Amino acid sequence: MKGVIIGGGIIGLSIARQLYKLGYDITVVEKRMLGRGASWAAGGMLAPLAEGLVGDFLDFCLESRDMYKSFVEEIQKETGDNVGFWECGIIYPVFSEEEKSLIQKRIKYYNKLGHNAIWLDRKDIEDKGYMLGKSVLGGAYFPDDKQVDNRRLITALVMYIKKTKIEVRQFETVRFINEKNGVFKSVTTDKGEIEADFCILAAGAWSGELEPLKVFPKKGQMFSFKTKKKEELKNILYSKRAYIIPRKDTNLVVVGATEENVFFKEGVTVAGLAILIKGLLDTLPNTKDYEIVETWYGFRPATPDGFPILGKSDIKNLYYATGHYRNGILLTPITAKIMADLIHKEEESPYLKIFSFDRFKHLMV
Ligand SMILES: Cc1cc2nc3c(=O)[nH]c(=O)nc-3n(C[C@H](O)[C@H](O)[C@H](O)COP(=O)(O)OP(=O)(O)OC[C@H]3O[C@@H](n4cnc5c(N)ncnc54)[C@H](O)[C@@H]3O)c2cc1C
Structure with missing residues (x-):
């Protein structure tokens, strides 16, 4: 066939x-x-x-x-490639009391369903080695969320x-x-x-x-930067302001993403990058001197x-x-x-x- x-x-x-x-x-x-x-x-x-x-x-x-x-594992066996699968967990930092109360409700909801979700105080996140921005109050931790490159x-x-x-x-x-x-x-x-x-x-x-079909593009812009050491960040940090994704075995970190209704309008914009960079610096201000590697964009197939x-x-x-x-x-x-x-x-x-x-x-x- x-x-x-x-x-x-x-x-x-x-x-x-x-x-x-x-x-x-x-x-x-x-x-x-x-x-x-x-x-x-x-x-x-x-x-x-x-x-x-x-x-x-x-x-x-x-x-x-x-x-x-x-x-x-199957694909890696078939090709001999490593695809950067990393069970790194996700920390979800919050920046206001309102966000904190919403995320704590979400943690309770997921716990009731039997899923792993934990509240971390600011100090608990700092103890994991992160130098947080001053407005981070704490965050949720989702240990079973992961990533692939x-x-x-x-x-x-x-x-x-x-x-x-x-x-x-x-x-x-x-x-x-x-x-x-x-x-x-x-x-x-x-x-x-x-x-x-x-x-x-x-x-x-x-x-x-x-x-x-009711499928339309939702544009997303992203950029990446280099940390000084490999795997300097050990988790994804995902907030409403930006998500910060360190790649396994490398010093590359990917930051995303905007959500734009601009049809198929090509290109990375100053305004798009500004949102992402602010989100990154609000979360991890010590990354300000790190080198940007690449900027890009894509179109999510939305419904x-x-x-x-x-x-x-x-x-x-x-x-x-x-x-x-x-x-x-x-x-x-x-x-x-x-x-x-x-x-x-x-x-x-x-x-x-x-x-x-x-x-x-x-x-x-
Ligand atoms: C910035 C951004 C961040 C994202 N982050 C995540 C994430 O962290 N986790 C996650 O799970 N998902 C994420 N997504 C969503 C995910 O990328 C998409 O849902 C997924 O890639 C869709 O895959 P696809 O194969 O359907 O589409 P695509 O990868 O877009 O592939 C469709 C292909 O069809 C081809 N094509 C179109 N029309 C024709 C035609 N007429 N003839 C021949 N070829 C054609 C296109 O050229 C394209 O290569 C993100 C998306 C974006 C843009």
């Missing part, structure tokens, strides 16, 4: 890998270089608790977080794909998805037509250009309710795996699994019902 996947981001590539292992003949079409969309721009946090998630979406994200260790993970996935018989068509743009009598037939690209038995739309923030769009479409054999918004790196293992189970075994995870595109039909014109 032949499948075509539109989009070579972390979602498209991980589904391609999963289906290839099950014996499918897969083609990935990517309009740029593989993996250079939101997946390259991300922070790589695996952070359902720091994100403050609740309900079914929390459960979905926790399941994926639990799958991560074996997911990266998304760029290293993408690099490993690309290496895996290139070693297989998966066909990769880079710098080729899909223009149309074609169906006949309600059944998927082919995609038309700027270079020709690709026929297949099924198609998965995994085009991130651009998915709405090909199907009438009206902030949840992904997964599963079947109204066209037989056309599937959606998009709209992962702020948590697409986190949701990669579970997305790849439930999409492959759907195609290979016709097995519908209950999450596919919850995150079906049907919920937005009333918004479509």
Whole structure:
């Protein structure tokens, strides 16, 4: 059976890998270089608790977080690469009494559900070796939230794909998805037509250009800096002002991210960086002399309710795996699994019902 996947981001590539292992003949079409969309721009946090998630979406994200260790171990074995998976925990500093009371409520809520969340006084955070800004009152600690170096993970996935018989068509743009009598037939690209038995739309923030889906871009800007020593910071520090993500085994620290409704407006801006730098210095003022390494931006695939769009479409054999918004790196293992189970075994995870595109039909014109 032949499948075509539109989009070579972390979602498209991980589904391609999963289906290839099950014996499918897969083609990935990517309009740029593989993996250079939101997946390259991300922070790589695996952070359902720091994100403050609740309900079914929390459960979905926790399941994926639990799958991560074996997911990266498999890929590391397949490629010999290290993808910077780090069970570093997340500290969530707060800067006002109001924020403190909200986060303490959140800790109680998560504890009731059986999740690990702890309040740390300012002194407890300082005892972990942090020189905090004067307005930090303390913070929550989520020891089970973690990270992966998304760029290293993408690099490993690309290496895996290139070693297989998966066909990769880079710098080729899909223009149309074609169906006949309600059944998927082919995609038309700027270079020709690709026929297949099924198609998965995994085009991130651009998915709405090909199907009438409520997916739109939420721009995020980020930058990185170098600390003096390797792993000078031992945890992610995630606050409303900025998140600060030290990378494993390196002296690199990534800081993010803005949330902007500016459609696909390219570029890093002074105002965007100013917000992030202020957030960093409010938290860790001693980083002020450290050297900035890189600035960048990306477009999160957002949806009206902030949840992904997964599963079947109204066209037989056309599937959606998009709209992962702020948590697409986190949701990669579970997305790849439930999409492959759907195609290979016709097995519908209950999450596919919850995150079906049907919920937005009333918004479509
Ligand atoms: C600044 C920022 C920080 C983030 N931080 C985190 C984080 O800490 N943790 C987390 O879990 N998530 C994070 N995210 C979200 C995460 O990056 C995304 O949800 C995830 O990368 C989406 O993956 P994707 O493969 O769907 O999209 P993308 O990586 O954008 O891939 C889609 C691909 O489709 C291609 N494409 C589009 N249209 C076509 C077409 N017509 N033909 C061919 N190819 C096409 C694009 O070129 C692109 O490469 C962050 C995102 C941003 C921007």
